[in-house]
Amino acid sequence: MPCWIDGQPGESLPLVDRGLAYGDGLFETLAVRRGRPLLLERHLARLAEGCARLAIPGDLALIRTELLAFSAALGEGVAKLLLTRGDGLRGYAPPPSAQPRRILLGSPPPAYPPANAEQGVQLFPCRTRLAEQPRLAGLKHLNRLEQVLARAEWQDAEHAEGLMRDLAGRVIEGVFSNLFLVKDGLLLTTDLRRCGVAGVMRAEILALAKRTGISVQVRDIAHAELLAADEVFLCNSLYGIWPVRRFEGHDWPVGTLTRKLQALVRKLLDA
Amino acid sequence: MPCWIDGQPGESLPLVDRGLAYGDGLFETLAVRRGRPLLLERHLARLAEGCARLAIPGDLALIRTELLAFSAALGEGVAKLLLTRGDGLRGYAPPPSAQPRRILLGSPPPAYPPANAEQGVQLFPCRTRLAEQPRLAGLKHLNRLEQVLARAEWQDAEHAEGLMRDLAGRVIEGVFSNLFLVKDGLLLTTDLRRCGVAGVMRAEILALAKRTGISVQVRDIAHAELLAADEVFLCNSLYGIWPVRRFEGHDWPVGTLTRKLQALVRKLLDA
The missing domain is CATH 3.30.470.10 (Aminotransferase class 4, branched-chain amino acid transferase, N-terminal domain)
Structure with a gap:
C-alpha cells in the first residue's frame, strides 16, 4: 500500500x-x-x-x-x-x-459485512458524550479522543456502529457515520454547529434529497425523536448508507426512503 | 538536543x-x-x-x-x-x-522574561472557550486544538498568557498554565472536572498550601470573582509562578501570598 x-x-x-x-x-x-x-x-x-x-x-x-x-x-x-x-x-x-x-x-477496501447495507445494523448506545465546541464543530480535525473512547465501549460484532449524543442528551451522529431519520415522509439530520463531523456523504445525501424533491430538515434531534422515527439510517463516504434496524430495544424495518437513497448513493460509489 | x-x-x-x-x-x-x-x-x-x-x-x-x-x-x-x-x-x-x-x-530551558515572575504578567482574554468533556477533563492528552486556537489569538509580546473560560463563562485556566486567586486570605483554584488540564505545579501548590496552613478551595470560579480577587497568579511546571498584574482593565499588585508561594516554588525549581 x-x-x-x-x-x-x-x-x-x-x-x-x-x-x-x-x-x-x-x-x-x-x-x-x-x-x-x-x-x-x-x-x-x-x-x-x-x-x-x-x-x-x-x-x-x-x-x-x-x-x-x-x-x-x-x-x-x-x-x-x-x-x-x-x-x-x-x-x-x-x-x-x-x-x-x-x-x-x-x-485496502473496507470489508464490511454485506448484511449491514442489506438488512441494516444494530446501534450501540455509547456513554461517551460529544462536547460542545462551536469552533471545531463540523470539522474532520485530528482531535478524535471522543471517538476513540466511544468506539472502545463495545467489542462484539453485533453492533456495527455506536450512537453518540451530546452532553445535553441530543442525538448527534455515529462514531464514524452521520445519522438521518425519516418521520412522516420528512428527511431529518442533526445540526452540527455545536459538535460532530459534517460528513461528505451527509452533504451528498442532502444534495440528492434536494435534487429529487425530498423535504429535508437539519436541526437538533432529541433522543425521543430518534426512537419515534419511521426510518433511521447512517451514512459515510466509504460504505454509503446502512439502515438502522435496532437501537435500545426499538426495531425498524428498512424504509422505502432509505432504500431509495441507498440506491442513488450506491450508483455513485459504484460509478 | x-x-x-x-x-x-x-x-x-x-x-x-x-x-x-x-x-x-x-x-x-x-x-x-x-x-x-x-x-x-x-x-x-x-x-x-x-x-x-x-x-x-x-x-x-x-x-x-x-x-x-x-x-x-x-x-x-x-x-x-x-x-x-x-x-x-x-x-x-x-x-x-x-x-x-x-x-x-x-x-533548551525556556527563555521567559524575568519580569514575568518579578512584576507579573498581563493576561489576554481569549475568545476560544473550553468545551466541557468530563471524560477527558484534567488529562494532558494530545487533543489540544482549543489551546492552539486560543494561543493564536494574540501575537503581541505584552500578553504573556491568555485566560480561557468554558462555554458557560466560568474562568478555567491559562492556555498553558493553571489559575489561582486569593480572596480575603483564602487561596482559590478552579475545579477541573469538566475541562482544563490539572497541572503538576497546581497539584504541588495545593500540597504546599496544605503543608503551610493556607486555606484552599477548589471550586467553580465566576468571571466576576476573578475580577474581584485580591491576588491572581498563574503557574506551570516550567516557570513556577507568574503573578497576574493586569486583565481586562483590572490591575493587581503582586500580593503577599503570591510572593510567599513563589518563593517556596522557586526553591523547588532551583533545587
Whole structure:
C-alpha cells in the first residue's frame, strides 16, 4: 500500500510535527475506485473549510493533484489524507514559518459485512458524550479522543456502529457515520454547529434529497425523536448508507426512503 | 538536543501512529535541572491517571527509568514525553495488539522574561472557550486544538498568557498554565472536572498550601470573582509562578501570598 509525505514515498514523520503534538491538523478518508477518488470535490471543500477555520495555509490545488495521482497508484481501496500544520518544537502558538505537511496513506477496501447495507445494523448506545465546541464543530480535525473512547465501549460484532449524543442528551451522529431519520415522509439530520463531523456523504445525501424533491430538515434531534422515527439510517463516504434496524430495544424495518437513497448513493460509489 | 523513541535515539515516527491519527495519547513536559527531571512523581502520577482513563497500557516503571536516563543526557532544559497508544492503520477502535509508543524530545530551558515572575504578567482574554468533556477533563492528552486556537489569538509580546473560560463563562485556566486567586486570605483554584488540564505545579501548590496552613478551595470560579480577587497568579511546571498584574482593565499588585508561594516554588525549581 502506498504512503506519501509531501508528494514523495515515505513511511515516517518528524517527531516535531504538530499533528502528533496537538492533533493540529485535519484529515479526509476517501473511497478510491478504479484509480479515482470518489466525492473528491466534497472532500476538498470540507478540507478547505477546515484550513480556513484553523488558519492552516494548505495548498488545495496541490492536494487535489496529489490525491488524483495517489488514487491512480492505489487503484482500489481507501486513501487517507492528513494535513498537519507542520513542525514546531514546543508551545501552542502556530509558528509563522510552519509549512503544512501532506500525508497520504493507502489501505485496502473496507470489508464490511454485506448484511449491514442489506438488512441494516444494530446501534450501540455509547456513554461517551460529544462536547460542545462551536469552533471545531463540523470539522474532520485530528482531535478524535471522543471517538476513540466511544468506539472502545463495545467489542462484539453485533453492533456495527455506536450512537453518540451530546452532553445535553441530543442525538448527534455515529462514531464514524452521520445519522438521518425519516418521520412522516420528512428527511431529518442533526445540526452540527455545536459538535460532530459534517460528513461528505451527509452533504451528498442532502444534495440528492434536494435534487429529487425530498423535504429535508437539519436541526437538533432529541433522543425521543430518534426512537419515534419511521426510518433511521447512517451514512459515510466509504460504505454509503446502512439502515438502522435496532437501537435500545426499538426495531425498524428498512424504509422505502432509505432504500431509495441507498440506491442513488450506491450508483455513485459504484460509478 | 536528544530525541528518543522507545528508549532508542530516533527522529521520526511511523505514519500509522495513533498519536498522529487521533491525538490518541498523552504528554508531559518536565523541567530538567542538573540532569534531573523535576516533580517527576507528580508527572508520573498524572500520566498514570491518563493511562487508566484512556486505557493505554503504558509501562510507568520503564517510563520512569527512561525519563531519568534522558534527563541525565539532556542536563539542562525541558524533556517532553509523549506516550501514544501505538500503531493502527484505520478505525477508531483501539487495536488490542497496539504497543504504546514512548517519545522523548529535549529542548533548551525556556527563555521567559524575568519580569514575568518579578512584576507579573498581563493576561489576554481569549475568545476560544473550553468545551466541557468530563471524560477527558484534567488529562494532558494530545487533543489540544482549543489551546492552539486560543494561543493564536494574540501575537503581541505584552500578553504573556491568555485566560480561557468554558462555554458557560466560568474562568478555567491559562492556555498553558493553571489559575489561582486569593480572596480575603483564602487561596482559590478552579475545579477541573469538566475541562482544563490539572497541572503538576497546581497539584504541588495545593500540597504546599496544605503543608503551610493556607486555606484552599477548589471550586467553580465566576468571571466576576476573578475580577474581584485580591491576588491572581498563574503557574506551570516550567516557570513556577507568574503573578497576574493586569486583565481586562483590572490591575493587581503582586500580593503577599503570591510572593510567599513563589518563593517556596522557586526553591523547588532551583533545587
